[in-house]
Amino acid sequence: MDAADPTRLAEKLRLAFDLHEAGVALMRQNLRRRLPEATETEIDERLAAWLRERPGAEFGDAEGQPVPGPRPAR
Structure with a gap:
């Protein structure tokens, strides 16, 4: 699966939200x-x-x- 695949990106975002919720609960x-x-x-x-x-x-x-942001695009 391509790293930029929208489904994969959505899974990663959901995981990040789940981890945030777990950290807040802890x-x-x-x-x-x-x-x-x-x-x-x-x-x-x-x-x-x-x-x-x-x-x-x-x-x-x-x-x-x-460093001050935003950083310039690469």
């Missing part, structure tokens, strides 16, 4: 464990902050120096 459980007295609203707020700030990955997940 972090929600982590927050509930760490903050057993927190309300659901407080958990939601902390989860949203975590998604926005991404401690440890403020500039993305890749190694290297952040």
Whole structure:
């Protein structure tokens, strides 16, 4: 199957969304464990902050120096 095949690309996108959902669910459980007295609203707020700030990955997940975007097309 060609890497640019629309079906394959759609499968990869669905997998990325599924992985994102799993990560969010894991972090929600982590927050509930760490903050057993927190309300659901407080958990939601902390989860949203975590998604926005991404401690440890403020500039993305890749190694290297952040550069202003957008980068020129190759």
